[in-house]
Amino acid sequence: MLIYTADKRQFVEHVQGNEIEERILARMLGSGKGKPSPNEITSWRNSMQYMENVLSASGIPDDAGVAIEYMIPQTSKRVDFILTGRNSDGHDTAVIVELKQWEHVEATEKDAIVRTFVGGREREVTHPSYQAWSYAALLEDYNETVQTDNIGLHPCAYLHNSVSPAIGDARYRDHLDRAPAFLKADAEKLARFLRQHVRKGDANDILYRVEHGRIRPSKSLADHLASLLEGNAEFLMIDDQKLVYESALDLSAIAEEHGKQVFIVQGGPGTGKSVVAVNLLGALTRQGKVAQYVTRNAAPRAVYEARLTGTMKKSRISNLFRGSGSYHEAEADTFDTLIVDEAHRLNEKSGMYQNLGENQAKEIIHAARTAVFFLDEEQRIHWKDIGSREEIERWAKAAGATIHYAELRSQFRCAGSDGYLAWLDQALQIRDTANENLDELAYSVEVVDSPTELRDRIFALNVQANRARLLAGYCWDWDSKKDAEAMDIRFAEHNFAMQWNLDKDGSTWMIQPDSVHQIGCIHTSQGLELDYVGVIIGPDLIVRDGEVITVPEARSKNDASIKGYKKALKENPDLARKKADQIIKNTYRTLMSRGMKGCLIWSADPETNEYFRALVHQHGGTPDAVGEQEAQADVLPFPKLAPEGVEPFVNALPVVSFKAAAGGFSELQNVEQSPEAFDWVAPPEFIALKPGMFIAQVVGASMNRRIPDGAWCLFAPPGGGTREGKIVLVQHRDIDDPDTGASFTIKRYHSEKTSDPDTEWRHARIILKPESSLPGYQPIVLEDDALSELVVVGEYVAQLDS
Structure with a gap:
């Protein structure tokens, strides 16, 4: 205009x-x-x-x-x-x-x-x-x-x-x-x-x-978005996701002749709401329709844009991702379709001061011929969240829209387990699901003894895929936002101090490689997923005599989630406490359901920690559940031998775990004296066994041009002669392997020598070279005094499971 x-x-x-x-x-x-x-x-x-x-x-x-x-x-x-x-x-x-x-x-x-x-x-x-x-x-x-x-x-x-x-x-x-x-x-x-x-x-x-130009997406934009989605496994749809997707496309077509359509799609955590939403955005744009992906929370918009483009930079498709407050001035039916992810987070008013417009649900329905709302009312975590089925229905009826419903049921987070979500509801006393427990779930739940243990476990789980993070309830002030040296979350008795999520990364905090060293909150994690999540329960949720009690006053003054509680408490105490109770419990339910493979829990309150520990043990969880799940994922492709049947290096070779990043390999020198320290397996018949050989599973992609991630490989003990050009397993205190985080690594060995009057020659430096098809892997260079501490543990012989 x-x-x-x-x-x-x-x-x-x-x-x-x-x-x-x-x-x-x-x-x-x-x-x-x-x-x-x-x-x-x-x-x-x-x-x-x-x-x-x-x-x-x-x-x-x-x-x-x-x-x-x-x-x-x-x-x-x-x-x-x-x-x-x-x-x-x-x-x-x-x-x-x-x-x-x-x-x-x-x-x-x-x-x-x-x-x-x-x-x-x-x-x-x-x-x-x-x-x-x-x-x-x-x-x-x-x-x-x-x-x-x-x-x-x-x-x-x-x-x-x-x-x-x-x-x-x-x-x-x-x-x-x-x-x-x-x-x-x-x-x-x-x-x-x-x-x-x-x-x-x-x-x-x-x-x-x-x-007066007609509004339509350009072919170049449509082609670009299509190319970003094509072959992107993260956005593949299966089961009922595909059904909802096709239904939404049909409604967008129907709206052109039969008037305004509203599609309410309900689904719990991990049912693929965002996957369907992003695919809809791509398909409608390819059809020449004007569509946008809408969320109240900036984090999902930023993360899905980054995952599509493969970069954290603002791009042309940024204009396709919008906040829910963008439509208070939009003309009627400006858009063919608005796709609202996390519709439970909609607010009433818009703008910096929450003073613009009338109601975001109303405005979105007004602005689009078809509005698709993805909804999970149990993830409402803010005092101003108004998104509900009832609220959307009210405005849809007022606009004369035809309302349609669907539900996403297939669970892809939490190892596909609705049982874990039911257990969470029971544990947090959100609703009674007495028959649901953790028995036989392919999902790891563990309660740890300290925040230090929680941190260290998450660090270890993060090594392989950079998909483990620490999250916490918002009960500590964000001092580090103004003072970069300040620590926000402290437990002096555990020698624990960490900062809240990196301010410099903004909405993409969750997917930044360094974010494992900070603690995320509900605002930087909602709508997103990890492999493993470690959750610190703060003093806003405690258990006394088996009753889960929420304490709104324990929330940080920096958190706006329950802003309005004190005023409401004066006007209607019972209603205010009920709403605050729901918000706090929903917050922890959301945090504890971010992990696709497992959740580790620690509460700052001892009685609360014991409550969750008892529930986990009562229903089949074990203290080592996560470790056991990881071990089960790496089943040996060789027959494991009983101790009495082992003849070291005659019919059996030891298996060494590279994932146990804490220890060294000195025990390899004492295999024959302490064979019980290893698992022994019968290797393939074509292997000519020699003393000192061992089998290990290679973790990571730093050598994937030669050794695939997860491959089981044979190593020989270091022998005499030159190592130049060989693939070796080495250990050194100054090595920090990018794949394992450990002081050992597998790389191709290269030595630069210099003359020495006493020994004829000596190493000037040793370069350990990666051979990866992926960017980011750098050679490890050791020089001067560091050279004397390098230990070659083994020489790569062959991959055994190809």
Whole structure:
């Protein structure tokens, strides 16, 4: 929607006549978009004065077009300033200018995010270059006129009050290359940028044509999204996921002729709601329909975008992933389909101050011909969460929509076990499932003795796939957000201190490789999954005499999840306590169901810890459940021999565990003296057994060009002669193997020698080289004094299970 339009000459007259803000305001009010704030009106007056100065000095022709506050269809986004005309070749062109009144700007570690003073305090906000480029990308990807008429779009940002060089920090280079940013002293540079792209006037009414262009996704966007999904195993659908997916596609088609459709899909943790949602986004976009993936929580949007693109960088498909508060200004039926994941997290109001719009469920239904809501009411974990089947039905009926229902039942998290979720409900006393227990579940549940043990176990489980994390209830203040050296969660009696989730990683914390060294909360983990999760239960949930009691007052002051509880407690104590109880129990149910293979638990309260331990033991869990599950996953492909039948190195070879990353290999020198220290197996008949040989399973991908991850291999004892070029198993105190985290590693051996008057030669350095098809593996280089401590444990002979 065009709010203010003029040519350059008229714009200059309106600014110089001190009437520009009144003209913009009048047209804004006439559009029915409500009255802007006084601060916004002031910003028009100030910013347009700067733009008038630039245009007057730029040599831009008087009949170039000017638009202010252009509202991009299908969004609530407004472009501050657009200049239109033709370039030196006579092609239609438009320059998009994002205007900022910021004075001081700080760079952050997050992609496309800066810190500045806005809204009364310092906040993290989108880098204006990315913001301007994303607007151009929206028009290129969704406006048919821009696509077919080849209108050139050129975004930039102008921070006319700022001298902060941080806006041009090298970490933002990708965004600055696509949309340059100009500071207070750069008025002449901005003028040259405008003049470069607009040499002639707008004789073709570019903005009018864009305004009336049909909205549809471009073929390039559809093809790109299709290529990202194709062959991506993480987004493959099976069982009832496929049924829900096809049903949603049918409803999107039906809506074109038979009116508004609402599809409510209910499903518990791990039933594949997000998998279906992302696939729907891809399929509808390929069909030429305007669709977006919507969540209240930023973490799933960021993580699924990163998993699709394989990068943490903001990309073109970012415009396909939206927050649930993006639709309060959307026109009716702007979208073909809105796909709402985690609909239980919808809020009533939108905006930074929760003061925009009426109801997010209502607004989403209003904005789309078809709205698909994926819902799990037992994951409502915030005081302001309003998403429920009843709430969605109410607004769907008010909009005259036809309502459809489906349920996702197949459980893919928690080892496919609905029994574990039922056990959680019983354990947390959410509902009575007395007949459900942990017996015969292919899922590991363990209660540990200390936070230190919990941390160490998660570290060990994380080694192989980087899919184990520590999570906790939000009962400790986030001091490290302001002081990078501060420790947030401390248990001095256990010599334990860790920080909350890495602030620099934002919403992608869960999938960052270093995040295992921090503790995540409900806000950075909901909607996502791991292999193993370690959960610290804080003082907001305790057990007394077998009763699970929630303590809202024990939550951190930094957590907004129960903001509103104290006020509600005064108005209706019983209702307030019931709602807070549900939120806290749902929070731990959600945290404890993030793992696909197992959950480890520790409570800061001893009686609570013993309560969970007793439940685990009572229902078939064992203290070593996780370790046992891991062992079962690595079944030996060779016959294991009884001790009485073992003849070392005659009919049997020992099996050494590389996964036991704590110990060394000195015991290998004493096999014949202590054969009971090993499992002994009968190797394949073609092996000519020799003393000192052993079998081990190789873990990791650092040598996958030669040795696949998980392969069972034969090693010989280190012999005489050169080791140059051989694959060896070595141990050294300075080695930190990327696959095992241990002080030993398997690599190809290379030695660089130098002359020595006493011994003729000596090692100058030893290089242990990986041979991997994956990026990120680096050679390990040992020099000087470190060389003397290198121990070659064995030489690779062959893979035995190929």
